[in-house]
Amino acid sequence: MDQIEVIMVDQFGKTAGVVERIRRMVHDGTLREGDPLPSTRALAAELGVARGTVVAAYDQLDGEGWIRTRHGAVARVVAAAGAAGGATGSAFPDAAGPRVLPTATGPGATAASASATAARLIDCRPGVPAVTAIAQRDWRAAWRAAADAPLRNAVADPLGTVELRAQVVAQLGLSRGFAPSVDRVLLTAGTSEALSLVTEALRVHLGRAPVFAVEDPGYRTGQRAVLSAGGTVVGIPLDDDGMDLDALTAAPPVDVVLVTPTHQYPLGSVMPVARRQRLLAWAAATGTLVVEDDYDSEFRHRGSPVPALAALDAEGVVLHVGGFSKTLDPRLRCSYVVLPGATGGPVGAGSGAGAGSVSVSVSVAGVADAVLAARRARGAVVAEPVQVALAHLLRTGALRRHLGRVRRDYTHRRARIAARLDGVAGLEARALTGGLHAVVVWSGPATGQEVAARMAGAGVLVSTLEEYGLAPGSTPAGVVLGYGAVTAPELDRALDAVIGAVERAETVA
Incomplete structure (x- = not known):
């Protein structure tokens, strides 16, 4: 490669030497966007280093976003x-x-x-x-699959295609530690629509505005979705481990707790398993629904993976929300809701720490039925071609x-x-x-x-x-x-x- 001079590096730091020289050449304009790099074998021979040294350097540069490598293709500068x-x-x-x-x-x-x-x-x-x-x-293969899907004279299923919902179940089993039945999964047009849907369902079944305990600071767009659907929100402060459960239990009774336990948004704390278990026990005892926003759990950079709150839920009080906005593209507008199981106690029973509240008891099965009814009433919100493409990406x-x-x-x-x-x-x-x-x-x-x-x-x-x-x-x-x-x-x-x-x-x- 005539653009890269021979790098004389000692045995220590050979990979770092290759990485730093290519970075410099991008910065000074010697290498420009789209320029090809030599094969790892050719550059290793030119530099007099082991091929593994160049492979490791290319891998680091790819990970940092300087170059893009593809199997069987020439590595190129992209930044x-x-x-x-x-x-x-x-x-x-x-x-x-x-x-x-x-x-x-x-x-x-x-x-x-x-x-x-x-x-x-x-x-x-x-x-x-x-x-x-x-x-x-x-990406192209997924959309070809969508284009090849047979046309139908039919109305789309409001819950979503069975194929995509089944693929979501399989993905949750592999990555989040629980595999619900397909009939507990439904699709929504993003997390905000999911929260709006849950709020609407609870408002109808409780006969009043549902009260959500939310993280403060927290996901303001989701909070606005709750408010616009007729709910009310109560801010609960945070500590280093997420939502402060002492503050939650001392607050007036609420119907729903909305949390981001895997990566609190925006402060980034991870709720420890012991606190998760305490939250679930409190929710089961007080008849409170827990909505878990699992928005970017796929990206864990430090420490061991933490199980989803829903994976620890033996009482059936967790409604799990996930989606494809952070993994693929927010413009797809496709998320999913996993309804709570039917084993939980009453939700909305007003049995929180605060006194003097009276509300309508609704079983967890009733909450699930209410959300399903609200979904069917609103109709399908995710285009079937999008669902077919996503199912293809998951299945393959x-x-x-x-x-x-x-x-x-x-x-x-x-x-x-x-x-x-x-x-x-x-x-x-x-x-x-x-x-x-x-x-x-x-x-x-x-x-x-x-x-x-x-x-x-x-x-x-x-x-x-x-x-x-x-x-x-x-x-x-x-x-x-x-x-x-x-x-x-x-x-x-x-x-x-x-x-x-x-x-x-x-x-x-």
């Missing part, structure tokens, strides 16, 4: 400095060139400069996975292969964030045990809004941690940075931007 809007800076300590951030569009900027600034924006707001990472062959193992690949990519990005922010005075990265986002907090007086505004001026969009709080002051100052859909150079620019924005905000303060 070049110029592709992210011309920034040539680097967050690598020994990379050539200073860190360069895009310039904000000021009041006197020309239309051309404003357009150029917009083109350089990096969207690091949470919620978007690496949509384009799936193998094109698998394409989704599992995709998850294995992006899980490695996300783990590398998570490690990059941790390494980049480690030791930066006043900054702390949280929520890195899993998922697709990081929370960055600081010790100084700057607010999240101030830092996010400065980052937007530098061409990087993030969400503020304060946006997720229900009660005033329930969150520290911070920003939420999604890293699922950004390239490695874009992630470096985003990290440079947050460091610079906090430093400038603290200086002004």
